[in-house]
Amino acid sequence: MSMKPRTMFEKIWEAHLVRPPTADTPAILYVDLHLVHEVTSPQAFTWLRERGLKVRRPERTVATMDHSTPTTPRGRDGKIPVLDSAAAAQIATLEKNCADFGIELHALGTDGQGIVHVIGPEMGVTQPGEVIVCGDSHTSTHGAFGALAFGIGTSEVSHVLATQSLLQQPPRTLAVTVEGQLRPGVTAKDIILAVIARLGIGGGTGYVIEYRGSAIRALSMEERMTVCNMSIEAGARAGMIAPDETTFAYLKGRPRAPQGAAWDRAVAAWRQLPSDPGAAFDREEKFDASALEPMITYGTNPGMGIPISGDIPSATNATGEKALAYMGLQGEKRLMGHKVDVVFIGSCTNSRLSDLRAAASVFKGRKVADGVRVLVVPGSQAIKKAAEAEGLDRVFTEAGAEWREAGCSMCIAMNGDQLKPGQYAVSTSNRNFEGRQGAGGRTFLASPLTAAAAAVTGRVTDARDLV
């Protein structure tokens, strides 16, 4: 019997159908891993209590605290001080919910704590072939392992807590093929910013993206996570990359990865996941990696990106004018050389060890420019420790940057780390929406190399020009 060639998405989708869609009802999709954080879960637990429901699969649920937690260095007592009473209440609520419902929690101050999308892969709970959800749009990060991973709302968080399942309409599939070799100084972040600049912020709506091609295959797992992370920034429901030897090497020996004979069985199954030759995607977009430049955004959504040496496009409609006015920029001018007040290196996009190493390579032997505030925020406590073991923290602090505790920090500005009105920041995070990094703040999104180059020059700078 010959089977129709299937995409990786179709294989994972079909393997998780509790019930296929009918004319009247959506599919019921089973969830392997549910990640939980403090901001989008409290109401869901409240509804469970109101209805007298239990968490169906607490062992498939992992919680952490990252969004509203401070990243200020620890006090003498080794504790991270939470000054904001609303944040403290939210943190206490998650602690109570996890205790009451039997959910594993990586609480503030513990070794396992970190940004939810950073710790899942680190622990090895993120695995190929899984359906992974979280009340967070950057859940797409986990797709880097060949998982179907997507963000859900708080109502859906309650659905998954109570039933381990979700109602889903089937998405369409989009192949983003990136062939060729990146030039030195061009990174995974530049790939994804270029993809979003072409697709537009709504261009991927309704799609699951599979990133493929030689340039994607050549990326490390950390770089693949950077790419998949920002799929939502093109409106896509998820982004995924086929698992391969790079994936298996990353996972092998992680605390929650299968061990021994179970490992061999798992790898054999994971090898079946990649899209079959000839599998049909609903749409394809092709990119030439060798033509890509370091990218930076100039506007108020992540689709407003340009090569760093390029001109800011002039506005073509009222929305574009509003964006340039907010940013205090003019079309037909270069962004290069623009003054920068703050540099943020962190977030679930670019806070992993390789990102910190890239930034440190620029800081080494240099100083942060006068008047510039630089925050370097590791994505997890484990990354913090690993970075300190290699002395990266000293490279940052000796240059004049702040070395912080793990968390979302200035990516979301609800934890004390934020821009002041009017300030310009180069950030390695994923969103440059108005006020995202603090009311009135203005964000240029870029890679860790570009961010570090801005830190030491105080201007938007092409890191390749630093000698």
Next chain:
Amino acid sequence: MDKIDSITSKTVALPVENVDTDQIIPARFLKATSKVGLGSKLFADWRFDAEGKAKPDFVLNRPEASGAQILVAGDNFGCGSSREHAPWSLTDYGFRAVISTSIADIFRNNSLKNGLVPVVIDAASHAKLLAAPGAIVTISVADRTVTLPDGGKASFPIDPFARYCLLNGVDELEFLLSQDKEIAAFEKQRA
């Protein structure tokens, strides 16, 4: 959930594209552990200045917008963060439907679970609504149509299950809970 068959209201027009959920409700208001009262923070940075005073030129602050239950917004409304606080703040403020030429995925899903009807219509009909802010229009969930200021009608897609849930006030969680046997069988077969 309340049953929603149709909504008749005047509209308020916000002709901005790509309105992200950080604008609908900024992150600093997400520290709440309940969903009550978020309407006061809706579009906070567009509605209020740094001192918390209402900005008179923002459309929701104009007297003619008062009482409008239908928001007509630019393309790709609700993109960005998955925060369900976005539909919570819109409904708490008094909105019952959002009309656009496209609506972001997660926001649309979240809206349906909160009785906020996401209505996606063609660009020409959308332009008519934007050109006539304050017009009284009727959105019929039953017929999948919205009336236009010129007397015409535009139809909008809505999947049959979402429509059924709105019309009958069915909560999706109830439906999923009723599938317990199937879920248990699936778990058993995979174990």
